[in-house]
Amino acid sequence: MKKHLWKLLITVGVIPLVLPFVLGAYHMWIELWTMGDWLILYSYIYWPTYVLGILLIVAGVVVWRRKKNITIEKGN
Numbered sequence: 001m002k003k004h005l006w007k008l009l010i011t012v013g014v015i016p017l018v019l020p021f022v023l024g025a026y027h028m029w030i031e032l033w034t035m036g037d038w039l040i041l042y043s044y045i046y047w048p049t050y051v052l053g054i055l056l057i058v059a060g061v062v063v064w065r066r067k068k069n070i071t072i073e074k075g076n
Contacts, residue, residue: 006064013056016049 024038043050 006060006067009056009060009063013053013058013060016046016053019049020046 020039020042021035023042024033024035027033027038028035
Protein backbone atom coordinates (compact mmCIF):
# COMPACT_ATOMS: atom_id res chain seq x y z
CA MET A 1 0.00 0.00 0.00
CA LYS A 2 2.78 2.38 0.88
CA LYS A 3 4.40 1.87 -2.53
CA HIS A 4 1.38 3.29 -4.33
CA LEU A 5 0.28 5.95 -1.85
CA TRP A 6 1.08 8.75 -4.31
CA LYS A 7 -1.12 7.17 -6.98
CA LEU A 8 -4.01 6.90 -4.54
CA LEU A 9 -3.61 10.51 -3.39
CA ILE A 10 -3.56 11.86 -6.95
CA THR A 11 -6.54 9.72 -8.01
CA VAL A 12 -8.63 10.77 -5.02
CA GLY A 13 -7.56 14.38 -5.60
CA VAL A 14 -8.75 14.36 -9.21
CA ILE A 15 -12.23 13.07 -8.32
CA PRO A 16 -13.51 16.37 -6.82
CA LEU A 17 -12.26 18.22 -9.90
CA VAL A 18 -13.99 15.87 -12.38
CA LEU A 19 -17.19 15.26 -10.40
CA PRO A 20 -18.85 18.63 -11.22
CA PHE A 21 -18.64 17.87 -14.94
CA VAL A 22 -20.09 14.37 -14.51
CA LEU A 23 -22.92 15.66 -12.35
CA GLY A 24 -23.42 18.57 -14.74
CA ALA A 25 -23.84 16.18 -17.65
CA TYR A 26 -26.39 14.25 -15.62
CA HIS A 27 -28.34 17.39 -14.77
CA MET A 28 -28.21 18.56 -18.38
CA TRP A 29 -29.68 15.25 -19.51
CA ILE A 30 -32.30 14.73 -16.77
CA GLU A 31 -33.25 18.17 -15.46
CA LEU A 32 -32.47 20.47 -18.40
CA TRP A 33 -29.79 22.55 -16.67
CA THR A 34 -27.04 24.23 -18.62
CA MET A 35 -23.48 23.21 -17.81
CA GLY A 36 -22.51 26.77 -16.93
CA ASP A 37 -25.39 27.19 -14.48
CA TRP A 38 -24.60 23.87 -12.84
CA LEU A 39 -20.88 24.61 -12.53
CA ILE A 40 -21.53 28.03 -11.01
CA LEU A 41 -23.97 26.58 -8.46
CA TYR A 42 -21.72 23.63 -7.63
CA SER A 43 -18.64 25.83 -7.34
CA TYR A 44 -20.41 28.30 -5.08
CA ILE A 45 -21.64 25.62 -2.69
CA TYR A 46 -18.85 23.03 -2.84
CA TRP A 47 -15.73 25.16 -3.37
CA PRO A 48 -13.94 23.44 -0.45
CA THR A 49 -13.92 20.20 -2.48
CA TYR A 50 -11.74 21.95 -5.07
CA VAL A 51 -9.29 23.00 -2.37
CA LEU A 52 -9.24 19.48 -0.91
CA GLY A 53 -8.66 17.97 -4.35
CA ILE A 54 -5.77 20.31 -5.10
CA LEU A 55 -4.21 19.62 -1.69
CA LEU A 56 -4.44 15.87 -2.27
CA ILE A 57 -2.84 16.18 -5.69
CA VAL A 58 -0.02 18.30 -4.25
CA ALA A 59 0.48 15.77 -1.44
CA GLY A 60 0.62 12.94 -3.98
CA VAL A 61 3.22 14.75 -6.07
CA VAL A 62 5.30 15.50 -2.96
CA VAL A 63 5.21 11.84 -1.89
CA TRP A 64 6.11 10.73 -5.42
CA ARG A 65 9.06 13.14 -5.66
CA ARG A 66 10.36 12.12 -2.23
CA LYS A 67 10.11 8.46 -3.19
CA LYS A 68 11.85 9.19 -6.49
CA ASN A 69 14.68 11.04 -4.71
CA ILE A 70 15.13 8.22 -2.20
CA THR A 71 15.38 5.60 -4.95
CA ILE A 72 17.89 7.74 -6.89
CA GLU A 73 20.05 8.16 -3.76
CA LYS A 74 19.96 4.42 -3.04
CA GLY A 75 20.91 3.67 -6.63
CA ASN A 76 24.11 5.73 -6.47
